[in-house]
Amino acid sequence: MSAPQTPIPYRLADRIRDAIVTGRYRPGSALREQSLESEYGASRGPVREALRLLELRGLTVHEPRRGFRVRPYTAHTIEQIYRLRAVLERHSVESLIGRDLAPLVARLEESNRRMRGCFVARDLAGYLQENNTFHRLILDFTGNEPLRRPLEMLNEMAEPVRYALLARRLSKSRSLADHERITGFLAAGQILDAARVTEAHILDRLPMAQAAVAEYCRQSGTAP
């Protein structure tokens, strides 16, 4: 009768993720199993597993016998993440060549409408979420399974910085216009143009992200 309950490590990973993204756990700081155990009321197994799940999502790093830490950042790292994301998102759009894009375009237009709604309502959280939805719709439609994990990883890695940006109210809405251009090109079957705009769409934000990363990083602890 009750919905099949998702295992503790997954729910735990989401909660820890939020703490990382919102900056409560600083980049480079140690995540000690005992602390997390008592903080979240779970036992060792699930805690370790949650940390491994977060490693899979790019938010933690682990060194044997040294434990887990929040992934450390530098401005240079952020640049590498954004450039890589640009390349991969472009690749995902290019891989749409030869497909019937009508169903995808319909969903993208719907997403754009919702995003516009969030924009006029000043719902920044919803706006950001809809932004992620747009890119996820494309990725899902490609059906490119090997591409999913790397892209999700890079997106998660960039999420703390995006949150820092949000807190400063920067970058209010180049996104929506870009998304509408991309959707338009896809609707017209001009895939390569859509891919080019997608790449630029991501690279455009790099400067702001680099400005925000300084905010986000205080103690780095960039151990080799």
Added chain:
Amino acid sequence: MSAPQTPIPYRLADRIRDAIVTGRYRPGSALREQSLESEYGASRGPVREALRLLELRGLTVHEPRRGFRVRPYTAHTIEQIYRLRAVLERHSVESLIGRDLAPLVARLEESNRRMRGCFVARDLAGYLQENNTFHRLILDFTGNEPLRRPLEMLNEMAEPVRYALLARRLSKSRSLADHERITGFLAAGQILDAARVTEAHILDRLPMAQAAVAEYCRQSGTAP
């Protein structure tokens, strides 16, 4: 006094990895904790962690309450993996722009010499390993940390197919010639040419990989 030993899950993951790559565990087949426990003489904790480590390397997949399975493959998946690897390796070479490549070139030439040695000695295993070394040398030199995990993942995913190819003695040595061309371009500072050849170097092998994947896949178990 004793050497600092690497934790059990890591050694265990390597052993299970070998069994997957060599085809002893078929793609899509279930990896049950109890079986692995008794087979390798470790207890459930380390076994579960080893399976998570392999998920991080792209060799296993996990569904909550259903357990771990060897990652299933299709010919289509292999194509996606190779195309993605081509894009990423190209990106890694392109990111060398503006660096002093002398130290890298020296190491690459050394690797090429070793590879030639393996070739004349008909040491196929060493040849394959040296092949991986070449690409790893470039990746390490870029210092692009966010790029490392995705590329290693895709490489590991392709490893079972590569092994199947090796078993059939196919594709004996376009690699060495390609590597020497790439090294030459890098030595001459022609990065973009090196990047182009790198991309082609990987895409060239796609047809053979697709031929081999049929060999490797017998029972797929491609559960949604």
Added chain:
DNA sequence: CCTACCCAAATTGTAGACAAGATCGAGTTG
């Protein structure tokens, strides 16, 4: 000031037990 040793803290490994969910087959029903 530097080195060697020692100790506290953290991670790692193991065992046992029970709960919760999934799998699969037998039996029943439409």
Added chain:
DNA sequence: CAACTCGATCTTGTCTACAATTTGGGTAGG
């Protein structure tokens, strides 16, 4: 005959407790 239901059984999920290694840092001695 097909589909569905109900359990028995297997597997994963979770917790507790204890032992073993290793790390990191502090202290004493040269």
